[in-house]
Amino acid sequence: MRARHPVRPRALLLDALGTLVELRPPAPLLQRELARRFGIELSTSQAQHAIAAEIAYYRAHLDEGRDPESLAVLHHRCAQALCVALPPSAALARVEADMLTQALLASLRFRAFxxxxxxxxxxxxxxxxxxxxSNWDVSLRDVLARVGLAPLLDGIVTSAHAGTRKPAPEVFEQALGAAGARAGDACHVGDSVLEDVAGARGAGIEPILLSRDRAPGPPGVRTITTLSELAGGP
Ligand SMILES: [Mg+2]
Structure with a gap:
């Protein structure tokens, strides 16, 4: 009887934000949602300040959105971070937390590159x-489904699922597991030197830096400016 030597596949691991998807400029959408829903008028700088505060809070806490219940709590806390960064007004004081959360979520829209x-x-x-x-909460699968990418993928691993975030090797190891591939047969593409390049290296995976703004990458790191360059192979 012949021994079986299953062929291990090669794997392409991909970061999400800045690599596969981008956030549509949220400040104009926030202005529109708050005006339409609550009659709250914001200047561009007020909207930018408030959404920046919300994004900073989210980035620090995104791993806490591990399931629908904890994700709902995270969304509420993000809306609180937004609220305290908005100009105080009688109209804002009348807005219920759930309603502000819905307005916030309506202002955060992603599109695929x-x-x-x-x-x-x-x-x-x-x-x-x-x-x-990806460093993302559990809603990443829904986001990637909305932009049409989820059906094209073999797996989606988030920091919320992994319990830690890139550059920690656990995120990459779970992604390799989802691919059924070994580290030596994989490469990881992302736009962050710290999270993606250093993280992939720490897991023994070849990193590829995606520099959409054409900024030079670190020496010795393969750097591409569009994902179409991946067709040329490693
Ligand atoms: Mg990124």
Whole structure:
């Protein structure tokens, strides 16, 4: 009887924010939502200040959104962070927490970069498993579904699921597990030197820095400016 030597697939691991998807400019959407829902008029700088405070709070706490219940709590706390950064007004004081949370969520809209779907499909065409490894709460799957990317992927691993965030190796190890691949047969693409490049290296995975603004990457790191360059292979 012949021993079986299953062929391990190659894997392409991908960061999400800044790599596959981007946030539409949220300040104009926040202005529109608060005006439409509550009659609260904000200047551009007021909206930018408030949404920046909310995003800072979210980035510090995103791992806490591990399931629908904890995600709802996280959303409420983000709305509180937004509220305290808004100009005080009688109109704002009348807004219930749930309503402000809904207005906030309506202001946060993501879109896929145009080069994302063809890059994923090309990798799959080369026989690679494609898995997202992202610092995000559990809603990432819904976000990627809304922008049409989820059906193209073999797996989605978030820091909220992993219990720690990139650059910790656990996130990458879970992504490798989802791909069924070994570290030596994978590369990871992302736009953060700390989270993606250093994180992938720490897990023994070849890093590729995505520099959409064409800023030079660290010496010795393969750097690309669009995902379409992945078709050229490592
Ligand atoms: Mg990123």
């Amino acid at each position: 145009a080069d994302a779907p063809p890059a994923i499909l090309a990798a799959r065409g080369r026989g690679e498993r494609v898995v997202v490894a």
